[in-house]
Amino acid sequence: MLNWTRSYGRADLTADALAAVIVTLMLIPQSLAYALLAGLPAQAGLYASMTPLVAYALLGSSRVLAVGPVAVVSLMTAAAIGSHAAAGSPQYWEAALALAALSGLMLVLMGWLRLGFIANFLSHPVISGFITASAILIAASQLKGLLGIRAEGQDLLHLLPSLLQSLPDLHGLTALIGAASLAWLAFARGPLRGLLISTGMSRGRTDLLVKAAPVMAIVVATVLSAALDWRAQGVKVVGQIPAGLPEWSLPSFDPGLWQSLLVPALLISIVGFVESVSVGQTLAAKRRQRIEPNQELVALGASNLAAAVTSGMPVTGGFSRSVVNFDAGARTPAAGLFTAAGIAVAALLLTPWLAALPQAVLAATIVIAVLTLVDLSVLGRTWRYSRADFSAVMVTLTGTLALGVEVGLVGGVATSLALFLLRTSRPHIAVVGWVPGTEHFRNIKRHAVRTSPTVLSLRVDESLYFANARALEDTINAALASEPQLRHVVLMASAINDIDASALESLEAIESQLSEAGVMLHLSEVKGPVMDRLAQSPFLKTLRGRVFLTQFQAIETLAPEILRPEPAV
């Protein structure tokens, strides 16, 4: 963990410090904005960008991952706590701290028990669908901040009618500020970037300027708001933020609250972990470094525990800020420590200035940030590649939008698991025949092959387990009933990676059913590990047929007549 400290030099220090300055500038508006998105006071975001970064720097295995409040986790936090307390109340923040603590404990525990693999059950289509739907939900929820109206709801079915209903109460000045901020941020990301590059500015410096656009918006809006007293004209502002470092906090230990937060905390932990690990892995591989998933769990858990005791909110590794950290040249986790120091300085010195900042500007930075997460192309891609994956995306996407983040995520995972089980339960079973002039056997439907009426050769393209064992029984029973001349069945096992106890019993049943009907069962091309396991069962001893090394040997023995150069047929 701390193995980078030994060789830490002046060059590293300079690189890390520079990256930290850039990330700090990016993190200030994001921290404030995501705290508001989660329904918390703005300072919760700043506090969650200090101690968690220190915890991660001490324990994390990625050298460049930047942790803190992120959009999707903040949305999930709001969804989890919304039913327990009113947004803005002290109970609400306490519940958020309890959620961070619970999620932190879960992550640490998962790390110790080496359960990082659990995250693998979130398939890419489910993650894509979930991120896109969350981004749309977040953007929709920010409309109220942008327009200065009130709206309730954790999903589109509730949020949209609520937004439409209160649209007449739109606050003109707020909407103007919101629209201007949106326009500036969109301009900075798009045309401005092209403009600057065309003037000969280096790509790196351009990106840096574009990244600073939200900070500029905040500075300009805050100065205007203070000068023109927008607050008195009904514009919602961030309000007084206590200057100084975060106070120690104890999360609520209400057992009823903890119990009802169990599932949300687990979902937040897994989503946060998946987001962290994917960005960490991508960036590490670029420098031929590695991250250790179970160590990441412990580090993210510690970060959340740190957030829980220092008045923060649930955190995880953020995609865009980590990329910025990496691109800005961060070399070691010291960059994270410097960023934490930068945020601390901001909390100490800048907070009085932020009181006049209109919330609509923060809403605009959120909308622009999350709209880059919306990726509907996954629908087309998965539709073309696999209908099963497409279904998983659709269930996750529509479930999340219509019924909320938790239902959407759980529904998506359940769908992808069910479809995987369904697919493996209906294995591809090909009747194969001999390709003349070779030692190969191929599907009789795809190739011109020779077969014998007395020998049926079947290739099963799947491991045999309980859900598909009966499919093989069905296929063989059908053949038995329809082919009266049949004397031998050869099971070509080259694609069978495992045979479980149910499949073994099925094979025994097949063998005894076949032999009662006067047909012998043989195997061919059984893999080493499968053979090892079969050797531990009585099946091979009771098998009356043979186990052939290759399918060619099986046919040489059982139906040599079809191998003759000029067959009678």
Added chain:
Amino acid sequence: MLNWTRSYGRADLTADALAAVIVTLMLIPQSLAYALLAGLPAQAGLYASMTPLVAYALLGSSRVLAVGPVAVVSLMTAAAIGSHAAAGSPQYWEAALALAALSGLMLVLMGWLRLGFIANFLSHPVISGFITASAILIAASQLKGLLGIRAEGQDLLHLLPSLLQSLPDLHGLTALIGAASLAWLAFARGPLRGLLISTGMSRGRTDLLVKAAPVMAIVVATVLSAALDWRAQGVKVVGQIPAGLPEWSLPSFDPGLWQSLLVPALLISIVGFVESVSVGQTLAAKRRQRIEPNQELVALGASNLAAAVTSGMPVTGGFSRSVVNFDAGARTPAAGLFTAAGIAVAALLLTPWLAALPQAVLAATIVIAVLTLVDLSVLGRTWRYSRADFSAVMVTLTGTLALGVEVGLVGGVATSLALFLLRTSRPHIAVVGWVPGTEHFRNIKRHAVRTSPTVLSLRVDESLYFANARALEDTINAALASEPQLRHVVLMASAINDIDASALESLEAIESQLSEAGVMLHLSEVKGPVMDRLAQSPFLKTLRGRVFLTQFQAIETLAPEILRPEPAV
């Protein structure tokens, strides 16, 4: 379905009628006993052995399956309804009819939708554990009938303390009758059978006599009970059964009841279907006949619906009675029609005589019948063969015994699915090298092979899907970090039967991570269907490496130096 009627002849008639007589004799005590086991009046069992048999004969695809009340389904019926009404009350029977109706509708629907494959997700270890645990539960529950005591509970945790508590209230004469019946039935199954065979009686006739042992016990006990007026001495008897055919009945249509019976009905449907289909398939294969699982669903559903409207109880195909039917020579479903007629005659003529029958005798026939279902050898077998299968058996067995049939069954299925997912999520990935003198590549840990420091050849022994895609990424990232000379990674895909969208994205990520590190990714031995699918994605176009037909060609191209006869190393 009715295709056997066309060629029906005198020989068939004789064979079917003879089988029907034998099955009827066996079915009378079983019907009464399983009705009492389910907590229903004895006549419910008789009624459930008439119209359901007719429905099955008209619709079923097995020629010899005998439907009616069976032990495990009766236990599940008691467990499902026990919480809704007091056993013996009219509401209880109505709920049982609702359960039969709901289960019947589900089965018919599953048949129409061709969902028979759902039953495949009950693995053999789960079924074994469930049947054994159910048999133990049934035997334990019959102790109260055998001893003439009262006891409550649907699982051992409740049943055992209740039995122990009321043991002092044991009714001496009842216990004597129970013990004598048990002793006679055990003697008939064991020593008597050997004795008769040793006197030169044919095996078939002996079996017939042994099967008639319960009927003899009933006749003797009823005569004694009537003569000595056991009822007046406190022995519980079957009591007055209305003579005659069943009345039409309408199951309760209480929506609350139906909703709470949804899960039990689904479990009963699936367990009953699995029991039916396994015995049907085994018997059909002996005569090179087939059964059609989805047609079986419709037939079993119709049987349950028939039971629901004629004052019956949930039914399914029974193992022992179907085997008896088969062994007795039944040739067509007409045997079922004759059996139904036989039971109708019994209901019309014999019922007045059964009033004095002690319930302890029926309890004894149940205990002897279900103890043959207890098979603990599955524990040893699965332990030796596969720890995953052993765990599934243990969860099902202990769950069913301790927490009841529903928790045990659902827990067992969940465990077996989770363990399957876990296994496929950790695929066997072997680093392979060239076996000198051949075109084969084998695991470097198992064989003496040659490898090149610049080429890493990996064979993945599993289809690539979301849960294991990251495992491959991890393996390749580890190799990338530890082998600085690496220039090529070859993925040998001979055992990969499918690549889903997540795995495809992982491959794309691997390819881009590798190429940023200056390493090329290649594939070899990709199967036809997998190649077809990859061709629909942009992956093959962006892949900078090559797709080799065989692993040998890959090494010939990438590291020909290791193929030289006398290498420098």
